[in-house]
Amino acid sequence: MSAANYLLTEEQLWCCICLDVFTDPVTLPCGHNFCRSCIIQHLNTDPQRQCPLCKEPVEKKYKLGVNTFISEMAVQFRHWKSHQLLGSVGEAAESMCTEHDKPLQLYCKLEQRPICQSCAASHHRYHQVVLLEDEYKEKQTILGSTEAKIQEMIWQRQLKLKELKHSVELSEEVMDGKMADGVQIFTTLIQFLEKAQVDLIRMAEEKQRVRKQRAQSIIVELEQEIFQLMRRRVEVEQLLQCKDRLHFLQSFPSVNAAPPTRDWMDLNICPVRYEALTRTAMISAVNQMTELVRNEMKKLQDEEILDIRKYAAEVTLDSETAHPALVLSDDGKQVHCGEAWKTPAKNLKRLKPVIYVLGKQSFSCGRFHYDVQVKGKTDWTIGVAKGSVKRKEETELNPENGYWALHLRDGNEYIALGSRAIPLSVNYHLEKVRIFVDYEEGVVSFYDADAAILLYSFPECSFTETLYPFLSPGNCDGGRNSDPLIILTANTT
Structure with missing residues (x-):
């Protein structure tokens, strides 16, 4: 241990007026440091009120506040000097075993303390002992x-x-x-x-x-x-x-x-x-x-x-989150509801009982959008969800529960799933839907991707956690809703 180990050296902690370690150090506008009492006495006796080192004038209105950082370092330095003086005196006594009056040359791994040879041969006999x-x-x-x-x-x-x-x-x-x-x-x-x-x-x-x-x-x-x-x-x-x-x-x-x-x-x-x-x-x-x-x-x-269009994201589906009734394509771009449920291994990420799946990609800043082909379907739900949504219980899909979604039911009724169901004035069959998110602005918008028409926006969402794309293709409905939802490749839409 030495004075050089401190952030300031001994010389930097030295007042050039009293030639001692700083006491209540203050810093002048020029950057030089002095004991507060030393510099006050100097300025009071110097008609020109100049810094003793660089001669830069110091205005009377300048407040001589104590530099707490340098003051703390000076205190630590004094403590170190005192410890250095006392260390050599106490070292010999501290290195002896108080019980057997023998040198502490060994170390007990179990009790994590130094011991002597007699300690090792007695109550530390079955402990792991190594040289100090x-x-x-x-x-x-x-x-x-x-x-x-x-x-x-x-x-x-x-x-x-x-x-x-x-x-x-x-x-x-x-x-x-x-x-x-x-x-x-x-x-x-x-x-x-x-x-x-x-x-x-x-x-x-x-x-x-x-x-x-x-x-x-x-x-x-x-x-x-x-x-x-x-x-x-x-x-x-x-x-x-x-x-x-x-x-x-x-x-x-x-x-x-x-x-x-x-x-x-x-x-x-x-x-x-x-x-x-x-x-x-x-x-x-x-x-x-x-x-x-x-x-x-x-x-x-x-x-x-x-x-x-500049913020298109490449999205694929995460099979580990898919409900057992869902069937995903090998490339993770398509999903439909199967006729029979699978029995997958237990997985905390899996969504159940709600029949939908999350995307692999997550988003926690910036803007992004992805497009979904919904052509030929009579029932679907698409949007984004928080990563913390409840996955093992029936949950209403709305912003309060971490979902921002658009829903089609009965083949022609389009609904925004807000705090209450909001019917949309869409009198034709959508084929492609664009989901756009501006994370910082807190906006989730749904567009007709072909006509570039805004369908609905959720404003003032105030996101604070990671978002994931989510899709539900709906039940098969006896084959009437068997077509898959298809996530379109970002560079082709």
């Missing part, structure tokens, strides 16, 4: 590995912190660009849409404020974890330098354990999108809109349909 030196080397190797793991954890969190800060900057750039597009539209409609324009800016700024506030909270938590891990690394480094075997082994359990941290690797950092804000603001003013406004809305809708 061998145990010291083994534990030192383990602690070295712990240090490497902690360093890896620090690196991973620093990387995640960098990604998160970049995401905040990127979201601000995206907001600026999208807001410019929205404002350009409203400049031609200022008399009709002034209120909508104000609402648009307010909603965008509020969304960014909430996003930035959440990100800042995570940043603070990450920085705190990094600081705690760095402190633990210092403790590990100090202990690795310790030559006092007994002190080393006594301190090992507490120092070897990494401080409690959160698993940040599943944290997804996705850019916030603002397109929907412009659409929402325009819809709020629809009663005041002229033919020109309707034309602008048509343009935005056309752009959105084109934009959705």
Whole structure:
């Protein structure tokens, strides 16, 4: 153990005025540090109020607050110096067995403590006993590995912190660009849409404020974890330098354990999108809109349909979640209800008693869509579901239970499964349905994939966990509903 093991060296903890370790250290605007009493006395006697080292002036209004970080390091350094002086005195006494007054040269693996030869021959006779030196080397190797793991954890969190800060900057750039597009539209409609324009800016700024506030909270938590891990690394480094075997082994359990941290690797950092804000603001003013406004809305809708196509996801079905009555194709793209139920092995992932299946792919950020061919069927249900939905009991399919779905019954009755069944005005037979999800915006929309017509949207979903595609082909109905649901390949639709 040495002073070099601290984050600051002995020289950096030294006040150049009193030539001693800092007491209540303060930092001047120039960055130099001094004891608070020393620098106050110096500034009071110096007419020009200059830093003793660099001569930079210090204004009278500058508040000399104690630098708590350097103060804590100075306290630790004093403690270390005291321990260094007392260590050599107590080392000889601590290395002797208090019961037999013999050197502690052995180590009991069972009781995890040093022992002497007499201890080993008596009440430790049937325990695993090794040389103290061998145990010291083994534990030192383990602690070295712990240090490497902690360093890896620090690196991973620093990387995640960098990604998160970049995401905040990127979201601000995206907001600026999208807001410019929205404002350009409203400049031609200022008399009709002034209120909508104000609402648009307010909603965008509020969304960014909430996003930035959440990100800042995570940043603070990450920085705190990094600081705690760095402190633990210092403790590990100090202990690795310790030559006092007994002190080393006594301190090992507490120092070897990494401080409690959160698993940040599943944290997804996705850019916030603002397109929907412009659409929402325009819809709020629809009663005041002229033919020109309707034309602008048509343009935005056309752009959105084109934009959705960029987010096609390749989806396949997960046979481990399929109800026993369902039959899946080998490629996981088709599903229909069989005439006889299978008896599969017990599986906690399997859905029962509801006759449907989940997709293998999961989504927890961004946008995605997948298309399903429903041609020739009289009954089906398709949509997305939370990964935490109840799988072993009858559950009503609605957003409250983690489902956002569209349902066909009796061959011609299309229903959105909200908190209550919502009949849709669809007077023709759909052949392909597109399910589109914007995770950050909290929107699930269903489209006629052929005609690019919106069938229904679930707004304000506020997703907080992973989503999975889910499909139910319905019962065979005596062969009238035997055609499969087919998930279309993303690059061909």
